[in-house]
Amino acid sequence: MLKEDTHPASVWWKNSVEKSFVAGWLAKSVWKNRNSRRYIALLKFRNRWRAGKINVCNLPDMIIFAPSEAEAGHVARRTLNHEIFMYLSPSLEFDSSRDVRHSVSHELAHIALGHLLPMDSREHIENEADLKAAEWGCGRRTHGKRIFSKLTQRL
Numbered sequence: 001m002l003k004e005d006t007h008p009a010s011v012w013w014k015n016s017v018e019k020s021f022v023a024g025w026l027a028k029s030v031w032k033n034r035n036s037r038r039y040i041a042l043l044k045f046r047n048r049w050r051a052g053k054i055n056v057c058n059l060p061d062m063i064i065f066a067p068s069e070a071e072a073g074h075v076a077r078r079t080l081n082h083e084i085f086m087y088l089s090p091s092l093e094f095d096s097s098r099d100v101r102h103s104v105s106h107e108l109a110h111i112a113l114g115h116l117l118p119m120d121s122r123e124h125i126e127n128e129a130d131l132k133a134a135e136w137g138c139g140r141r142t143h144g145k146r147i148f149s150k151l152t153q154r155l
């Protein structure tokens with residue numbers, strides 16, 4: 001009989017990532033798709049945490065909203081069973097793997113640091129999240145600003 005995996009990283013994965021998929025928040029095109037940069041970034045984070053390579057005290061359960069990049073829009077009736085909600089944009093699929101890993105770590109760092117309420121200094125919390133992501137081995141973006149936002153600004 002398999003022993004239940006009670007490592008906090010595995011519990012977080014089950015209660016947040018898996019549940020987000022089952023509840024329809026995390027798209028099928030992202031879930032267990034080895035071509036999905038968002039899925040790979042989440043998986044690498046979980047694996048590094050589980051292997052003790054990064055120091056994560058604990059993360060609360062959360063909804064991870066990662067819609068499909070193929071859909072132009074979507075409507076659904078769903079209930080939020082978690083207080084914490086993390087959005088991962090479909091446009092991340094067009095960033096480099098390194099930048100996606102940074103973005104995912106940066107958002108998880110906001111949660112780990114308790115940046116869930118409006119704060120006075122936005123820049124301060126962004127720097128704090130960047131520093132935490134760097135501490136987890138996911139330093140600043142290679143090209144600074146996101147490629148996708150550079151593209152949309154040209155339109």
Ligand SMILES: [Zn+2]
Pocket residue numbers: 106110125126129
């Ligand atoms: Zn941020």
